[in-house]
Amino acid sequence: MISTILKRLLGAIPNLIGVVVVTFLLTRALPGDPAAFFAGASGTAEAVEEIRKKLGLDKSLPEQFIVYVRDLARGDWGMSHATGQSVLTELTTRLPASLELTLAALFLAVIVAIPLGILAATRPGSWIDHLCRGIATAGVSLPTFFTGLLLAYVFYFLLGWAPAPLGRLDPYLSAPAQVTGFYLIDSLIARDFAVFVGALKQLILPTVTLALFVLAPLARMTRASMLGVLSADFIRTARASGLAPRTVLFTYAFRNALLPVMTTLGMVFSFLLGSNVLVEKVFAWPGIGSFAIEALVASDYAPVQGFVLSMALLYVLLNLSIDIAYGFVDPRMKIEN
């Protein structure tokens, strides 16, 4: 098993090299001129040239690429000129924020979507099936920033139930010492219960917003896959053999229906991480999505490259863990040497 994992990881290296080359070329092909952007309000032509030299952008493309790869090999991901920080620090502080939000949203979506999908599949045409369809349609068709603003308006502004959309923590609380970067976990490690509650409260609205959005593919996939499995021969056999409906549904049908749902889950997860920028903007969430977008707007090369590279790394790891999880759900799918 371990050697298989290693093999898979080695196999990912060509992909990563490809990602490094392509992102480098793509960022250079962007129309903006970072030197002009960073020259600031009173940048004259000479000032721009001066800054171009400082940023190393006066060198030829191959030279820039060699410098980039050399730095990367030493673990230096470059500097973000827009935020003035090293890309690696930015990623390590922002990625946990996005991950915490995304994981919370996925968790919520899964515990709602899977029962909903199963119920809809076992009672096609019933009110619960229509409810499932309705939620799925609404979730996909409402843009996340709209849902976010609407939720903030109703639950914060009108009702006053939710805390102020001011980011990860109430301004009067201070962040727990960083261990994992997840406030919920770090606050428990620090035994700071007030911060835990504060962080949890701040999480609720953005989590619901994101969860609504990903509910749809998960619920629909569960429903479709369950419907397919439920009409399969082995289920008919199980039923004919007089197995309890509960056993048929969960032990046989659901387990078999889970594979496509897991694939969807993996796809949704990686998609969410990069694309929850709108939710981050609405709730002032200091995540990685808004960081990447701002870097793109400023033609700030290093963070864009760093962002794509870290996403590629995450994706590789994610695919691997989903493949491993397949093995647990369905022994036939176990990764073999």
Add this chain to the structure above:
Amino acid sequence: MKPRTLHRSFLFATSVVLLAGMPALSFAQDKKQETLIVANETGPNMLDIQGVGANRPAYGVAWLAYDRLMTYGKKKLANGVQSYDFAKLEPELAESWQIAKDGMSVTFKLRKNATFHDGTPVTAKDVKWSYDRALAMGGFPTFQMKAGSLEKPEQFEVVDDSTFKVSFLRKDKMTMPDMAVPVASIYNSALALKNATKEDPWAGAWLKNNTAGGGAYKVASYKPGQEIIYERFDDWKSGPLPKIKRVIQREVPSAGNRRALLAKGDIDMTYEMPPKDFAEMSQEKGNVKVSSVPAENSMIYVGMNVTKPPFDNPKVRQAVAYVLPYDKIMQSAMYGRGAPLFGAKKPVTGTEWPTATSYTTDLAKAKALMKEAGMEAGFETTLSFDLGQGTVSEPMAILAQEALAQINIKVAVNKVPGANWRAALLKKDMPMTINRFGGWLNYPEYFFLWTYHGQNAVFNTMSYQNPAVDKLIDAARFEGDKKKYAQDVKGFIDIAYAEVPRVPVVQPMVDVAMQKNIEGYTYWFHLQPDYRQIYKK
């Protein structure tokens, strides 16, 4: 304080400090009274105003965490808002100064008891190091220093520990005021040098994330893209001790949410909202007040590239100036927030700036001018604007497009993303632009130097070059005689408005929305919040 927040802080206090009852509550109340929570669209991207690519909010950090030798005085504006007074310089780190008899140098006496945040006394060596650094860092700080004829390190001289002398290259009235702008901040040279490296002798990398200042506030925590927290420097000697002990400045990009936060009382202050929100908030009766000042030395305009036909023809430019729908722009793009720079009944008289042109929307005149120019058939062109300024520029562009069609000018609107805008301006090939420019030093000739002078700086977006105007601008810069100066200023404004390479439209407002109990807001030319004078009632 509202009941809800009281309730929350009570819950908070009882759950954290299990045994404490009322003392904890009053502590929390004090904390709120001495804490200011501000939410803005963007925060500083670094803590060093002299660093490459420092953004506008970084000017605010310099203003609070660092001192200058001098600062500006204060005055009350007609609408009751407190503003800085560019005509008056007051002591900050320097307790006094003397201009030499020949008017070619100035000698500053530093405060003897002033220290940096780490307790090191401030000496003239630090001042020289800081000014040298501003010249050495290149880009914006260097150019800002040059605008005040501060160009060579030899100009700065350490006489003794508490005496600092600046020699002038020429008699430039902007030299003294230029030493009170944020760029001329005084750094703790010993601390900075400890963190400098061979490749980085000016500690640029370290100062991005750390401060080495002696200003009224220390940076207690800085998370780029999230928040910056200031704490009062209790040993500050350069002015009256601020009343606010702690300032939390968060980044909340959504303007709608910031408005809700303010209305609910969860934040104390916010800047940078669309004009529509400010217009509505100033009408609402609630816990929020809006303080508005027309931004000094600043205008939103339509520029035309005079190097290429058809805008090389002044008649065509005048036709454009006569066809723009000024009133509609004021209503639908600006929501009335701003001073009109059009429709003046009388010709330009004094040195007041910005001043209105005499142009009004007059279709018949515009048509006649197009006919005179032989352009009755019209032409096609593009009107570009910075997407970052889209809330105002986009409706303005669409209104202009509609109006220009009346004189057969077919306009395609071109939206340029923020990063590309500066590069596009530098190329100087856009035929028509909507842009905004504001100058720090409040002199008309300073504005014209950047925007109309033949040196063709990036903000001369029209590439306008006229030797007569250049001569008047240069003369006004170094003119000592008031009457002659007024003539020069009137001269270049008259030519610029007659030849109209850029059509001034509106002088924008600087708006700040805050809770009703916030007092002491002051307008500054750098447009950044100054928490040193703010207090809660």
